[in-house]
Amino acid sequence: MTTATASNAAVDTAHNATSTTISNEDFLATVAEKSDGAALRGDYKLADTQYVVEQNWDRYTEEEHELWRKLYQRQEALLPGRACNEFIDALHKMNAAGGIPDFEQTSAALFKATGWRIVAVPGLIPEFTFFEHLANRRFPVTVWLRTPEEFNYIVEPDVFHDYFGHVPMLFNPVFADYMQLYGKGGLKAMGLGGLDYLARLYWYTVEFGLINTPEGLRIYGAGILSSGGEVEYCLKSGTTSRHIHLDIQRCLRTLYKIDSYQESYFVINSFQELFDGTAPDFAPYYEKLKQLEALPADTLLAGEIELLA
Ligand code: PHE
């Protein structure tokens, strides 16, 4: 999710294929302009008012299932010692190694675990709709899969990013609650001029978040976990990126990169800490932030500690 314009949504990358939304204006402009579907990939013709479509699982080709298996295998092999246990355990329960999964099956298991459902969408959807889905415990997953040429690089989030990256964490009850409240917070932020700030929190937690565990730093962010390169990069010592404890207001103030690996990773100690830290009313935060300059993505403030050993 980002308040991306149509143009910056289109420079999103594979290690970074994370935008789920596009602002309403840009969305409508892009769809109108590009009736050939060149800018926004996906078929919006059959979408309902919530942008929900049928997954039409039978329509995936054997080549697409094969590409999925390759993406899955490459990515799964990178997870041990890097992804958090919550992610790995849930992924394995999802049984999605054999081909592009049928959302209905995962959705039923997910609903039993945390009351969330998966809904199929054609691709990027407007912010308001995205927030409404989250606020009602529905996670929108793009139906189409990248092409083989896009194995390492893709300009918009596809089914692999959305499903492999995001769905496992929704099996965690605390994280699942956080996501719902984020959706409610998004709807509220729209009326407060707070969207740019709130989008940074999504970026640095849901997409690029790290968690501190007794075994060391681990990944829970979907943008990293669906990326071939950043899974290794983000936990490598000696890079130019920083790994600092998540302070909510500091994060809301921090710009992010959409076309390179992250220069800052924010680390939580637990999902409960994330939930509790985002519980306060953000309205006063937004007012304060409007008076301040945003911080560049490579900022390290006095007193901030590098957490990667
Ligand atoms: N508590 C925030 C508000 O009042 C909403 C929010 C919750 C935002 C959880 C992000 C995550 O605006």
Ligand code: CO
């Ligand atoms: Co994403």
